Amino acid sequence: QSVLTQPPSASGTPGQRVTISCSGSSSNIGSNTVSWYQQLPGTAPKLLIYSNNQRPSGVPDRFSGSKSGTSASLAISGLQSEEEADYYCAAWDDSLTGWVFGGGTKLTVL
Amino acid sequence: EVQLLESGGGLVQPGGSLRLSCAASGFTFSSYAMSWVRQVPGKGLEWVSVMSGGGGSTYYADSVKGRFTISRDKSKSTLYLQMNSLRAEDTAVYYCAKVGLGRAAHAFDYWGQGTLVTVSS
Numbered sequence: 001q002s003v004l005t006q007p008p009s010a011s012g013t014p015g016q017r018v019t020i021s022c023s024g025s026s027s028n029i030g031s032n033t034v035s036w037y038q039q040l041p042g043t044a045p046k047l048l049i050y051s052n053n054q055r056p057s058g059v060p061d062r063f064s065g066s067k068s069g070t071s072a073s074l075a076i077s078g079l080q081s082e083e084e085a086d087y088y089c090a091a092w093d094d095s096l097t098g099w100v101f102g103g104g105t106k107l108t109v110l
Numbered sequence: 111e112v113q114l115l116e117s118g119g120g121l122v123q124p125g126g127s128l129r130l131s132c133a134a135s136g137f138t139f140s141s142y143a144m145s146w147v148r149q150v151p152g153k154g155l156e157w158v159s160v161m162s163g164g165g166g167s168t169y170y171a172d173s174v175k176g177r178f179t180i181s182r183d184k185s186k187s188t189l190y191l192q193m194n195s196l197r198a199e200d201t202a203v204y205y206c207a208k209v210g211l212g213r214a215a216h217a218f219d220y221w222g223q224g225t226l227v228t229v230s231s
Contacts, residue, residue, distance in 0.1 A: 002154060035217035037155070044205055044224055045147075045155065050217035088155050092216045097169050099145070099157035099216075 003028065004089055006102035013110045017077040020105045022089030024070050028100050032092040034072040036065055039086045039104075048087075049074060076107075084109045112136040112220045114206045119225030126196050126229070132189040132206030132222055139187040140164065143209035145218060146180065146191050148202035148227075156202070159191065160209065174200075196229045203227075 005023040012018040022034065036049040047056055049065035052072065062077045072089055089102040118130040132144070145160040159170045159180040168180055179192040189206055203226050207218035 033213075033216050035214075037218070039155075044221040045218070046221065047217055047219050050210060050219070051213040054213060056214075056219060090155075090157075090217075096172070098160070098171055099147075101155045101157060104154040 002103035003093065003096070003100035004091065004102035006087075006089060006105045008103065009106045009108065011108040011110055012076075012079045014079055014081060016079045017075060018079055018107065019076075020074045020087050020089075020107070022072045022074070022102050024072075024091060024100070026070060027095040028070075028091040028093040029067065029072055030070040031094055034065065034067050034089055034091050036063075036072075036074045037088045037090065038083075039088065041085070045088065079109055081109045083107065112208065114208065114220060114222035116204065116206050116222045116225040119204065119227045121228045121230065122196055123231050124197060124229055127192070127194045128196065128227060130191040130193065130204055130206075130225060130227070132191075134187045134189065134206075134208070137208070139182075140184045142211065144182060144189045145207045145209055146189075147205045147207050147218065147221075148200075149205065149224075150202045158204070161189070193227070196227075198229050201227060201229045 033051045037045040039045045052067040053065045093100045113135045115133045146158040161180045177195045181190045203224040205224045206222040208220040210219040
């Protein structure tokens with residue numbers, strides 16, 4: 001049981017916009033920033049979004065993040081087949097004094 | 111170019127010990143907190159431990175507290191994870207991850223390729 005809650009799966013067709021939600025509590029998302037990671041099959045995770053809505057250099061602007069209260073979301077517009085992967089949210093938890101992750105969302109491009 | 115290269119994984123019996131290493135390059139190692147994150151094959155990510163850039167602060171997940179110890183060697187730009195009293199549930203791929211600075215201070219901006227630890231008799 002993960003501290004942050006994500007839907008286990010999401011899907012979309014090429015070119016579509018999809019969103020993935022991440023729900024937490026006041027001790028994690030409610031008081032700290034959220035980051036998002038993309039994990040392609042057989043590879044290490046890669047940072048997609050930090051500080052709720054900031055993209056590292058090299059991440060396309062089709063990826064965007066937002067946060068409101070104790071929830072966050074990742075949006076991918078203009079979906080591409082190569083973006084079929086697992087996506088994770090994460091945040092520091094003040095009560096646990098450590099990072100917590102969502103259980104991951106498997107994105108399927110139909 | 112930032113590179114993180116883990117090593118030290120392998121097969122170990124329950125109750126045994128293992129030390130993982132993460133050789134870092136491409137950045138000023140002592141300026142950044144470093145962390146370990148693990149992933150049971152086919153499952154999600156689980157944060158394990160973090161050490162501050164200077165080494166003065168360490169935090170652990172409850173699941174490993176008292177059994178695992180994180181450390182770093184500035185002269186070798188290497189992060190370590192000493193794992194004792196290993197259990198079957200510690201079986202996972204262990205990733206070394208660099209923690210960002212400033213607005214990215216709560217994010218893992220670079221990850222290693224991972225090293226597999228299997229705890230089994």
